Amino acid sequence: MYYKNKIRIIEFLEEIKTSVEKDELPEPLLQQVGEFYVKYLFTKTVSESENIELDKDDILKFISLGWFIYTGLLAEETTGGDLIN
Numbered sequence: 001m002y003y004k005n006k007i008r009i010i011e012f013l014e015e016i017k018t019s020v021e022k023d024e025l026p027e028p029l030l031q032q033v034g035e036f037y038v039k040y041l042f043t044k045t046v047s048e049s050e051n052i053e054l055d056k057d058d059i060l061k062f063i064s065l066g067w068f069i070y071t072g073l074l075a076e077e078t079t080g081g082d083l084i085n
Contacts, residue, residue, distance in 0.1 A: 016033055019025045025033065 016025075020030070020033065
């Protein structure tokens with residue numbers, strides 16, 4: 001069973017890779033793939049690090065920066081980059 005699931009995941013990731021390379025993914029799906037990629041990198045980094053200690057201030061900075069970047073990207077899409085309007 002494990003082997004079959006592993007093959008399915010490999011085929012799925014290869015399909016995504018091909019779709020991205022050929023520019024065939026609709027924007028919402030490409031965004032989801034990007035979110036998966038960032039989540040994977042974060043999880044991998046945390047799991048590989050033995051001594052990561054995040055206090056409340058670090059977590060707040062991380063979330064705030066993420067929010068700022070996210071709203072900036074939304075503003076760029078909707079208003080041409082104006083964060084205020």
